[in-house]
Amino acid sequence: MHLAYPAVLSALLFCTGVYGVLARRNAILVLMSVELMLNAVNLNLVAFDVWLSRTAEETLHSGQALTLFTIAIAAAEIGIGLAIVLAVYRNRGTSDIDKLRDTAEGHGSGTDGDAPAAEKAEATA
């Protein structure tokens, strides 16, 4: 099988993931999109490993080994990510990331207290 097929497939998968991360509002769907991106990379790793080890005299298949690592780490990451989303949902009653804007300038309590009020309003506008 030619390398172009898996490469194109992985590029499509990655683009779908990027789109999901940028456009989705639900935090769980954003996480799923992150997983898509990861798996696109995994696909690339496996495909290129096979492609490159075909001509080599001897190989460690390090690309495939790295994929296994990535899968394990992705599992852990999604576990933590879902736990955070669950905690946020329980706390706020929503997992819509458009509404989770606590780090926005002007929300915090201690953001430059001595600056003139007009300036602050201008900054948050």
Place this chain on the structure above:
Amino acid sequence: MTTTTLAVLVPLLPFLGAVAGLLLGRTAPGFVRPLAVLPTLTAFVLAVLVAVRQGGDAAVDAATELTPTGSVPVYLALHIDGFAALVAVLVGLVASCVQIYSTGYLRDDPRYPSYAALVSLFTSAMLLVVYSGDLIVLLVGWEVMGICSYFLVGHYWETPEARAASLKAFLVTKLGDVPFLIGLFALGTDAGSFRITRVLGTVAHGGLDHPTVIALLLLAGVAGKSAQFPLHTWLPDAMAGPTPVSALIHAATMVAAGVYFIARLLPVFEASAAAMVVMAVMAAVTMTGSGLAALAQDDIKRVLAYSTIGQLGYMTGALAVGDRGAAVFHLLSHGAFKALLFLAAGVVIHAAGTNSLAAMSRMSGLRDRVPDAYWTMTVALLALAAIPPFSGFFSKESVLGAAEHVTAGHTGHVPAATGWIVLVAGLVTAFLTAAYATRLWLLAFRGHGAQAPDHGRQPLTMTVVLWVLAVPSLALGGLAYRTLPDWFDGGDLAPTLTTSVLGTGVALIGGLVTYAAWRHLTGLAARVPLGAVAAHPEGDAGQVEAEAIATHAPAYGDVASAPDPADPGRLLLGPLHRHAAVGFHLDAVYTALFVRPVLAGASLVRFLDREVVETYVRGAGVLPRWLGAAVRRAQTGNVQTYVSALLAGTVVLAVAAVLVATGA
């Protein structure tokens, strides 16, 4: 042990005592009193031993180079002649008495450990000045005394008077010390050495290039330290410190350091006739002015302070007529009786609960409450007024005799005019001295009115030292005037007939006039009630005194004087009283000349800093502030916006990298 070793130990022991006292003061309170008293007492014994071994013979000299300076070397040198040996004995005696007295006087004071250590350090510095044979090492002791004086005057730093007084003492003496330092450098450069022996050798061969400039510069430092006009204003204010400090520093030792310094380097001053005339005028103004001011003071310690200034004027006068034997003789006897006067005044203040003479004159029975202080103070006041056969008579007559000797024009290096100035001023001051001594005695001990408050028995440590000091006040002059010339230059110190009759005569007249004025006014005193008394039967003397000083201004309207119409000083001085009470407005002159310009300069600097410099600083901050405000707008809190920006940045970078790689 050799004499040199003993002499080295004399300043060293109190210094070690001070260090140990400062280190152990908090951790081992039981050691504080022995550590304060024993080193000083040992130093006194050693000073006596050194004096006995030296015996007025050839000076003991020892030196080791302290540090190579590249130009004029500095030596750790001893130069012990008769003057040094005897003055060290006086310093040791007074310091020991003061340390013993302080254990009773500041019995309950929480800051006693640091106080005692500072007194020891002060004693050590004074002994260093006395023994040092090198001018730079002498300067070290001189400045250490200045800073110790600052700390000790400010001992009651809770009161604003004490804080102001300590600052004033420090600043005014420093005003003299700056020219003093320059004078020392000029002298060392001219003589090629800071060793006193070499300096004197150079002077003897006429090797000084600028004698007048050097002498006047040194005189400024001496005026500051020895409280001579016009730098004397710190001394009366320094009475805000505890009484033992006044006795040690402001009567017997530190203020004597200036006089002693001139006595050591008298040939340097004699090399310039102008300097001698300036010194004589300074002494005359100091003497008479302080005598008048002392008559108008209400605080018993301020009377004694002005009296100290006047007696120091006598010593300076003796130096101005070139007789350092008479000057140091008066220094010794004055040190003894003035220390006694101050210590006795401390007892009186404690017993009376006030430092105001006006209040004391409305109390009866004060002399029965403190019989020791009464009798010893009587002796000391007679010595102060120079009534024969007390020691002050002999020493003062030696000064007047020296002045009279010069008026006859027998001495080549001193102008006859200085002799006349000193003699006339000395006689006028003898009159004034007797007058204020009589006034002090009458007002303090011959009061009429309510019974004096009972403050309990005075501690034994406070009364015994009074009698110890009463012995030299009574007998030093009569016993010593024949033997002292062997220790000094050999000049005759015996009183001459003319000056004795004149001096004693004016003193008696002064005393009698004051007595008459007092008798004239006793009826009036009973009709004008006055006085505020601090009653702390359980408090120690230091606490009573601190309270008395703090309440004087609120109770009588001024720290120095009281509106007492029954004051004999008021009658004697007449319209002059108002000016004499405030020290002839010298403080006001200083305020106009120095304080106001400095304050105006300070407010100008403040304006420049606040309004000009700060504007530039604020302006520099404006641009970063705007940039920050612009950047803050990007912080929307939406993670997806951030990621979009990240992606866009990555794409741009990747495209750029590709373009660069392909060489487009």
